[in-house]
Amino acid sequence: MQAPLNPPSESDTAVADGAAHRIRIVLVGTQHPGNIGSAARAIKTMGLHRLVLVAPQKFPHAEADAMAAGADDVLAGAARFDTLAEAVSDCRLVLGCTARSRRVQLRELRPRAAAASAHAQARAGGEVALVFGRERTGLDNAELQLCHAAVHIQANPDYSSLNLAAAVQVLSYELRLALLGEDTAVPEAIAPGNPDAVPHAALEGFFAQLADTLEAIDFHKGRAPDSAMRKLRRLFVRTGLDEKEVRLLRGILADAQRMARLAGERGAD
């Protein structure tokens, strides 16, 4: 039997079996059925599966199916309600996503804090809802009043309204990180903040010369050069080379190339 391409990791299994089951994504009054399909796809890619539709304008719809692209199980399993109050009646935490910051007298959370709160509540056994509004008008005030806190993605303040499914994707991704127990507080920076780092083209010039030099000194001895070059690239990218260092290394390579040429000429004599 062939092993599955992506065997679930331990933490993935925990996600599937645990808190994710208690988190629902609620779309209120969605106007474009394509957005419902895209949202289904967005949540499935992030290991969530509970979609709830409150008074969608057109559903079921061929555009929803087309945009779901393989997340049709999520669409088929979507629960439907006439009002938001009914859709969240059993929830212990209800978070309302708003495109405009500070529109309501609600506590406002950033997506990461919202995901951490959702995860904590779901892990403790409580049902959680993340609520998204209509494309044109968002959530109305009465609907926002049903939420325990508002969530705002810190977008460009002059153009802060994301496409509905894109907003669902951002929140679902944050939920996934929280569910997987990722420590999002510690960024994995590469070559952290080096203001003197060389431009991409200069680094590529160095790598090209390095590849030529390895060839000239017969480093690979008949083996394919790709693996060594990949490792060397990783090594040098990690160090965050500056201009002077690149110049020094290229000087060394130039000498090595010259020596190889001389050796070659001598061998030919």
Ligand code: SAH
């Ligand atoms: N014109 C509407 C925008 C609706 S966009 C308005 O101003 O409210 C559709 C839904 O996507 C919103 O109701 C919200 O749930 C979500 N959304 C879009 N941009 C968002 C953002 N920057 N932060 C949080 N949610 C957002």
